[in-house]
Amino acid sequence: MANAITRWTSSRGSAPGNDISVAIGFQPQVGCGDIVVTTNVANVGDANVTVQVIANSVANLYGVQAYLQYDSSKLNLSNIALGPGLLPEVNVATSQPGNQINFQFSQLSPTLPVTGSGIVLATLSFTATAPGVANIEFRPSATTLFSDNNGFSIGPATKTNGSITVSAPVSTGSVTGNILLQARSNHSGATAQIDPSGGPISPATTSTGAFTISSVSIGAHPTLQAVMLGYLKAVKPFTVAAGINPAGTVTLLGGDANMDNTINVLDLSFIAARYLQTGPVYAPVAPSTTPDINGDNVVNILDLSVTAANYLQTTQVWP
Numbered sequence: 588m589a590n591a592i593t594r595w596t597s598s599r600g601s602a603p604g605n606d607i608s609v610a611i612g613f614q615p616q617v618g619c620g621d622i623v624v625t626t627n628v629a630n631v632g633d634a635n636v637t638v639q640v641i642a643n644s645v646a647n648l649y650g651v652q653a654y655l656q657y658d659s660s661k662l663n664l665s666n667i668a669l670g671p672g673l674l675p676e677v678n679v680a681t682s683q684p685g686n687q688i689n690f691q692f693s694q695l696s697p698t699l700p701v702t703g704s705g706i707v708l709a710t711l712s713f714t715a716t717a718p719g720v721a722n723i724e725f726r727p728s729a730t731t732l733f734s735d736n737n738g739f740s741i742g743p744a745t746k747t748n749g750s751i752t753v754s755a756p757v758s759t760g761s762v763t764g765n766i767l768l769q770a771r772s773n774h775s776g777a778t779a780q781i782d783p784s785g786g787p788i789s790p791a792t793t794s795t796g797a798f799t800i801s802s803v804s805i806g807a808h809p810t811l812q813a814v815m816l817g818y819l820k821a822v823k824p825f826t827v828a829a830g831i832n833p834a835g836t837v838t839l840l841g842g843d844a845n846m847d848n849t850i851n852v853l854d855l856s857f858i859a860a861r862y863l864q865t866g867p868v869y870a871p872v873a874p875s876t877t878p879d880i881n882g883d884n885v886v887n888i889l890d891l892s893v894t895a896a897n898y899l900q901t902t903q904v905w906p
């Protein structure tokens with residue numbers, strides 16, 4: 588106590604020995620605590636997205652008045668819950684005109700004052716309505732105040748604004764899988780496509796047949812197809828959700844030399860007419876035809892046999 592008196596007398600510029608009874612009752616009216624609005628993240632449409640208003644580094648906190656505002660272009664306020672770090676035993680008002688949040692409350696005797704940090708004063712609940720960073724901030728035009736149980740202001744010395752970062756709803760996913768090619772050990776060069784033609788398409792498959800179609804809209808799609816030059820395509824309906832959607836593995840049947848979705852005498856004739864030709868280019872009719880079904884740069888019995896074995900097969904169902 589002697590130290591407290593010394594600080595008081597020196598701060599007032601008085602000599603020691605003045606009226607001690609006045610000095611004993613003195614409390615410094617300077618800010619000491621801090622008030623913080625926490626941050627959170629949400630997606631558009633999320634309800635009950637909360638931030639907390641917290642008091643830190645306070646001594647003998649007994650009441651609080653706070654004046655905040657929030658970004659009503661991105662958030663709708665749904666609830667203000669006072670406490671529980673400080674008990675709202677005397678609640679003067681809790682109102683939210685427009686985009687404002689005001690609360691004023693005190694504890695009530697015999698409840699003891701609160702000292703420490705991490706004291707939750709209120710929890711604010713919002714619905715996220717639009718993407719972007721929505722600030723929840725102290726209004727500079729109104730005085731946010733801590734009170735102790737003697738009715739003195741004890742801060743806040745600093746006020747830290749909060750925010751909710753709202754993300755746009757996820758509207759696309761990706762589709763992955765493997766396309767294997769009959770008669771080949773290297774399965775590169777095929778593609779997978781949603782909503783042919785014109786829908787999102789994968790890059791050419793890797794040697795293992797792996798593919799990924801990116802940025803596919805969420806929902807049910809009538810057709811996912813696997814296509815390779817010289818092979819019958821395979822199709823199935825496919826529903827896409829957010830994230831990665833495995834479509835499984837499909838093995839394409841070889842022999843559709845003219846790419847008309849049927850293996851028949853036209854394909855056999857096309858191959859026979861070019862029998863024993865060599866080289867990488869076998870597209871005398873159009874770019875989308877080939878007699879070299881297995882891709883080994885020679886037209887021979889291997890191509891003819893696989894085609895004949897798939898005679899009269901048509902577009903396949905992707906399992």
Ligand SMILES: [Ca+2]
Pocket residue numbers: 842843844845846847848849850851853854
């Ligand atoms: Ca054909």
Ligand SMILES: [Ca+2]
Pocket residue numbers: 878879880881882883884885886887889890
């Ligand atoms: Ca061949």
